[in-house]
Structure formats: structure tokens, C-alpha cells
Amino acid sequence: MNSTDLTVGSRPMSAKELTDRARAFDWNPRIGFKYWARAAETIHHEGQVYLREGNVPQAYLVLFRYSTLVLEYLVNHPEAKEPEARKAIKPLQKRIPRVIELLETLRPEIEDTYEEWLKLSETQRKRAVTTSLDSSALYARHADNDPALSWSYTSPANILDAKDYQDLAVDLAKKEMKRRRRETAVSVDDRRRRNTGRIKDNDGRVVSQYMDDDELRRQMEATRRQLDRSDDYRTVFDEESDPVRPSTYLYPSINRPEPVQYQHPYSQPRVEGPRPQPPRPPKEWDIDRSSAIPPPLPDKILYLARGPPIPPSPQPYKAPLESSTLPDFDSTQEQPPTLPAKVPAEPAKEKRVTFRPAAYLENGEPLRPVFLPSTLRQKFLQLASANTRKGLEMCGMLCGTTVNNALFISHLIIPEQKCTSDTCETENESSMLDFCIENNLIVIGWIHTHPTQTCFMSSRDLHTQAGYQVMMPEAIAIVCAPQYEPSWGIFRLTNPPGLPHLLSCQRTETFHPHSVDNLYVDAGNPAGHVYESKALEFEVCDLRPGF
Template sequence: MSSTDLNMGRGPMSAKELTDRAKQFDWNPRIGFKYWARAAETIHHEGQIYLREGNFPQAYLVLFRYSTLVLEYLVMHPEAKEPESRKAIKPLQKRIPQVIAILETLRPAIDNIHDQWRKTTAAPRGTPRKQDLAKHPTNDSPLSWNYASSANILDVQDHQDLAVDLAKKEIQRRRRAAGALEEGKHRLSGARQAPPPYMDDDELRRQMEATRRQLDRADGRATAFDDEEYSRPSTYYYPSISKSSSLDYERPTPQERPDGPRPQPPRPPKERHVDRRPSGPPPRPDKDLYLERDSPMLPPPRPGKEQLPSSAFADYSSLREQAPALPPKAPAEPAKQERVSFRPAATLENSEPLRPVFLPSGLRQKFLAIAADNTRKGLEMCGMLCGTTVNNALFISHLVIPEQKCTSDTCDTENESGMLEYCITNDLIVIGWIHTHPTQTCFMSSRDLHTQAGYQVMMPESIAIVCAPHSEPSWGIFRLTNPPGLPHILACQRTETFHPHAVDNLYVEAGQPPGHVYESRTLPFEVCDLRPGH
């Protein structure tokens, strides 16, 4: 998104506008299939985060982009029919029905919010609706118009320790939630049940229901603005698969389907005796049954009534707080703190903002220790920088060493499906890569530039760390410029391993200052070596 968009003071975008924006990415079949598969996993992960945070417009955009990439482009890639590619695309395709269901749920609310904003802008000057609109910051992004206004926006430069502390707490919270979900899965008897790939279904349902109730009230008060201009089509078309392409999709079994047979709850070990005489009222249960909080006979408490605000422009974030909560099954957690979001740390050459990336300061030395044997032999080696996003910032939390084939000048990853499976299982995205130059200086070769384009085409914040132990400087953090670097590399059709480019300034330093990467001594990280025998 350009800085022009960020400062034009636009209101919320419609689903159609979000759809058009989602389709705007640079597809290039010359980029390897594995890079596109990683990109698909990355944007799906980001969609989950936006759903958890209540940023429904951004969630809609990235999930629609995911469905477009998987259904229309990956299946047409020149490498799509190779065994490794077919294996890697299966988990991506299996998510499609759930992604489409989420899009269908989000679309009406997004369109209604957009319509109400348009009606407000048409209202006479000085009306309460116009005043409500003025409360929103003029430099707010149209993708998060209702979301960002409720967040405390901070400069990451001045709050680095806070950003890392919040990220560590959030990552731990997600791990506990995943562990509780896995434990609950094991307690179930009968049907197989996979963990939901998105936010809790009940939570999403409550949020969207609250949105619909609020919009229904707003529509009742805005009849003066009702006209054909705001009518929406009754159907909506999502990406479809070309007839010439083949989709290797595993249809879920009846036990995996939401409408399939559900397992019956186990019978209690010992049933209570009931006197079934033909006359007289049935005996009342013992009082001690109602004293047990976890007793199945105890009816759940009814949630209190919530008063919805009178304004037709309640923020998505406020609506999620107004939605009635289900009765807790565990001790209630402390009240959530104020929402925090960090401003972009830098911009591309085309003024597109770059989210801050936090890199553990000890990761590079750990990687060099793992690569020491290869370095002594004069062989290159690479690793993947994986992590997650929290509060509009990216945090590298894992150094993953994939299976790879190493030479004196190159290192190519292998068994991409294993790498992808690890990221899916651990809820990680690939934020960049790190590799050695054991016999060369610290720079980005032509091959490195083409590799980096595969990372950066879908995530502009992606970075490349080059380590040259026998040179000075011995390491650097880089990204492609845009322009001219990324578009020039994407347009390059030369296939030699090393070749010159006619354009200068293809890449720049990405570390702070003045880049978007911050090193942190307090950010922990894990190492996973996927190579056989390690």
C-alpha cells in the first residue's frame, strides 16, 4: 500500500474493492514453486492473525489473495505436476473450503459497513453522522479504517523493549491455547477432529452477529439514504479452477465434515437409580449435584445484556468487545490491555510501508556454529528465518535448517513439503533466509538476488542475511530495492547461475538505521535442523 493511500483519509473499502486489491500481485512463473508455496502459507498465517485481532477488512483481503494464488496460479505453475510440488500443495488446497466459508461470512458485514459510511458522507453538514465520521484519524488506512482508530499507535524505534515483551507474551499465549486445544482433542472419543485454522468459531460467530445486529439498527434509522446505488448482488464469485488444470484435492471424510455424524458422549460409569412408579412426581436430584460447578446438570449462566452504542459506525474492534461471551470453562483471564500497534519502521523506494522485523541478536552466531563444518570445506549453507506477526511487527523466533544440497557457490533446499509441514504445524511464516559465503565477500550475487525475489514478491519485509566469515565486513542484512531491484529481477529471463544485470542499486542494507530490521538481545529463538541425521 502506498503512502498516498495511507494519507487520503478514505473510509472503509467494500468487498469488491478489497477483492480487486487482493488480485494485484506480481505473479511470475519463473519463480520456483517452493517460493510461491511458502508465500501462500505466509498470507494464510497473516489472515489468521488479522481475524484474531478483529481486523476483518485486512483478513478478507489476504484470505482472498490466498484463494486466488492456490486455485488459479499454483496449479498452473510449470513445476506444479512434479511429485514434490503436488505433495506441498495438498495442505494448501485442503484449506480452501474453510477459507471460502470465512470470506462468505465476512463479506456482508464489510459491505454493510462500507454502505453506511457512504450514506454518512452524503448526509447534510453538521449531522451527528458527519461528526462521528470526523472522529476517525484522517491518515488511517482504508484497509483498517475501523480497526486502527481503537489501537494505541506507537513508534517502534522508541518502544523496542515493549514490542519484544508483548510479542513474547502473545507467542506464549498462542502456545498455551494450541496446547489446550490439542489436549481437548485427545480427550474426545470417536471422530477425528482437526484444530480450527482460524480464530475460535464461537468468537467469530459472536463478532459477526454483533456486527449484523448493529447494522440492522443502523439501516432502520437510515431509510432516507436508501436507494438503488447501495444495492448489492446476491451472489459473489470466488476464484475457480481452470478446466485445463487439475486439482489434487483430498475430499474430507464424513467424520471430518461439519455436517457429518458426531460422536455420542460416553455414558456415565454408573447411572443414578430412578423410581419409575406410575404415579407421583419424579424425585428431585440431590442438592450436591448443583454444588458442583462442572456438573453436566448445572445450567450455564446466562450472559448479561449488552447495550449496543447508538452510533451506526461502531468499530470492528469495539463490536468484538460488545459481543456477549460464552460461559467460561476455565478461570477467567485478567482484562485485556489496550490494543497496541506499531507504525511501519521504514518504506520501500515506492513509499510502500515496511513493518518492523525483530531479529534475535544471537541467531547469526548460532547459525555460523551449525555451518562451521561446511565452511571449513568451502561449502555454502542456508537456513530459514521463521516467526510470526504481533501488533503489526514481525518477530523471528525460529532458525530452521532445511534439507539442502550444498556446493562451493550454491545451496539449494530439498524436501520442501517437509519444510512447509513444519511451518504449518508450528504456526510459523518464513520471514527471510540466511546463508554463508565461505570463499567470497559479503554481497548479494545474481543468484542470491533471484532467490530473494521469491521471498520478497509477497512479503516486502523479507530479508536476506549473508555471512562471510573470512571477509570484512563479515555479514550484512539486505533486501531488494523496489524499484528498481525487485521489478528488474522479476523481469530478468537469464537462466545462468551467475550473470550480470544492467541496473545498479538492486539491493540495500535493511538493518537499523535506516532500514526496518531491529536486533534484540532479549528475543528468544529455537533451532530446528530438518536434515537427516541431525
């Protein structure tokens, strides 16, 4: 990291600046309700991730945008009263009280940080801004207005370039995604335990007040098979790294070892049944039982961990000690263990890592890096081969998550769809949304085939891409044309002119010309923000009936 990295994003943003930016999105009721509902799920997920990473400004921005979208716009969409839309909006509205509570909690912290910035002398503020503008002027000018980087003012972070640290980015993402899967598994397990007293039949009647052990075990095994990625309907593809196997996840149990903690012996919880007698002290500690003066209390920590102490010996105990646990002690030894003289200090917290935007839109909006598994495209072509032989298009959704201000595609979802020679339209959108919610996924883009055409974005494709990119500027479209060269491409809409022109276009024909050129560009690296990685694993989920 060079010296310019330390100044990028040094100016914190005020709450008003963040709320103004949160409201500044292109709402268009002509875009289908399903796209807006999907966008709302995406930004809510991003807000939770930014909170977990401690990026308060960016979390505040996306959560405020979520509340604005749900409360002010979705309820007034032309399709909002349709059954599918009413079903999709209910969980979005249910989160609103919690989102508002989070916003009210985050706002004072943002304001305090901004006030601290204002208290700096004029010279100090001018020096920070000037330094940022002098370092790679265009990039720094955009970065100073990027809330994802402005957090470094109060929470220092290593701001890295994903292009130079691709292996590190993927490695950190894989570890974090594995941790989130385990967290989700525990959450699902807890929900199942809470529901053990509400077992219902197909008519909704309670048939059992409590779940027996066999039934609980069966449901637990079903949960493990689903969460550990069994091969019933999802397949893991990974060239250079081992996928998470079912045996690698250990569910919580009462036998999990825990560090020794002190608790007064007389304050322990009451236990049913007779209490075991404490061990007798060594003979040299025998006293006259008729004496009215009791012996002194033994050392508390040794009493709880190993029993009463033994008088010290002239020879020191030479067994190594660990800072976190007490060593095992055999009562037949001549020397007892001694406690460390000083409690070791807690290790210093590692500096956070965040990846700077890989590029910026034509209007200066940042584009986070997107990491794409290099084998995903070939696997999709295999799944689409039957349709390709018939001359029918097919599409899939590119889903994943965000880690350290970068996006990682981890799932290829094949939704229910109606396919023709020139179009593919998704159906039963709620099933795909449910899958994404259950697995904490966001939609990062889509992929589709052109079995009889070359590799390009048709007018229909451009309007579809506008629905993805309106709330996620990094969203990508992959086009596969196996019969032609080039046989594939990764694209995004320009902004401007592409996205605003398509949002204002009122033509409804399947294919129609546009009066503006330069509507889309290549999104692949090095010109774009998408990096292909051989080390990134992914899963396939086919939601089509019969697959």
C-alpha cells in the same frame, strides 16, 4: 501517542478496494513452485492471525489473495504436475471451502463499515482526510491506504511506533506466542484422543480398537517433550528471558477449578448409584413432620455452594468477599457469609495495540516491523563452521509469526541442502513446510554464508530473494562473510526497481550481470524495518539427516 496517530488510517476501505489490492501481486511462473507454495502457507497463517486480532480488512485481503493464488495460479504453474508439487498443493486446496466461507462472512461487515463512512457529512470526511495529509504528509498518505491501519475506524487501537516501543512489542509477542503454543498443545492432545480407536501397524491394519493407559501416557509424554521444547533436536537461546519449561504447561484435567455456577438442583444430570442425602438443617429449623405444608426452599446459590442457609445473626459477617468466588464457610461459625449487594461490572476491555509500518517500499507498500533475535546470527555461524572451514556455503530459514502487525523471528530452521563453494540449494522442501504448519510458523527470510566472498548479494542470491519477497515484502536476506569486513548485512530488494526487474529477468546462468543498479538496500534499522532484540528468544531445528 500524539494527535496525528488518531487520524492515521481513519478511512475504511471498501470490499472492492481490498479485493483489487489482493489481486495486485506479481505472478511469475519462472519462480519455483516451492516458493509459491511457501508464500501461500504464509499468507494463510497471516489471515488467521489477523482474524484473531480482529483486524477484519487485513484478514479479508490476505485470505482473498490466498484463494486467488491457489485457485487461479498454482494449479497452472509449470511444475504443478510434479509429485512434490501435487503433494504440496493438496493441503492448500483443502482449506479453500473454509476460506471462502470466511470471506463471505467478513464481506458484509466490511461493506457496512464503509457505508457508515459514506453516511458521514462531506465536511467530516474531508476534515479526516485533510488532517491525515497534513501530518507527516508522506507517511500519512501511505497509511490512509494501509488496510492494517484502516480498521481503527470501527475498532479503536493504540497505533504505536515499534521503534519507540521495542520492549513492549517483544513482551506482547512473547506472551502471545506462549499462548499459541499452549493452544497448539491442546489441539494436538485432542487429535491424539480422537485417534485412540484407530491404532494401526506398519501395513496400515488396525491392531487395536482402543489405546490402553500406558500407550496413551507414552504418547502424551512424547507430545509434551516436543511441544515444551526439549533438547533432543531443538535448542532455545535467550539472554534475558526464561524459556517456557515443560513444567509450566498444565494439560486440562477434570480437577481444574471452575467458578461456581447456578444450576437448579432438580435439573442436574442423572448420576449412577444412590444419591447422597442432603445435610440435615439446624435444630432450630425442625418442623412438625406431620404438617402438610413443606418448608420454604432455601436460597438457591447458597444451597448449591454451602448447603441450606442459617438464620441471619445481628452481627454482620466481616470476612472479605471476592467478586468471582464465594468464601469458604465453616458450619461451626456463628455468622454465615452474605452475598455482595451488587455484581461488580466487567472490567473494561483493553484497547488493542497495533504497530504502524516501520517503513514503506519505494512504491508505497507498507513494511511491517521485523524483530530479529540478536544472538541468532552468531549461533548460525557456529552451525555453519564445518562448512565454512571447507569453503562451502550454508543456509538457514528465518521463521516466526506476526503479532500486532509486526513480525517476530522465533525459529532458525536448517533444511536439507546441497552446498557448493558458491551456492546452497534446499532439498526435501516438504519436510520444512510440514514443520512450519505443525508449529504455526511462517517464513520471514533466510540467512546464508559467503565463506570465500565478501558481504554482498550475488545475482543468484537476488533471484532467490525475489522468491521470498514476491508475496511478503518484509522478507529479508542475511549474508554472513566471516572472513571480511563488514562481516554481515541484512538486505531487501528495492521495489521498484529491484523486484520487478528480477521477476522479468530470463537469464538462467548461476551468475550473470544485471542492467539495473540499486537492486537491493540495507534493511536494518534505522534506515530499514528490521530491529535486533536481545530479549527475543529463538529455537533451532536442524532437519539435515544425521543432525
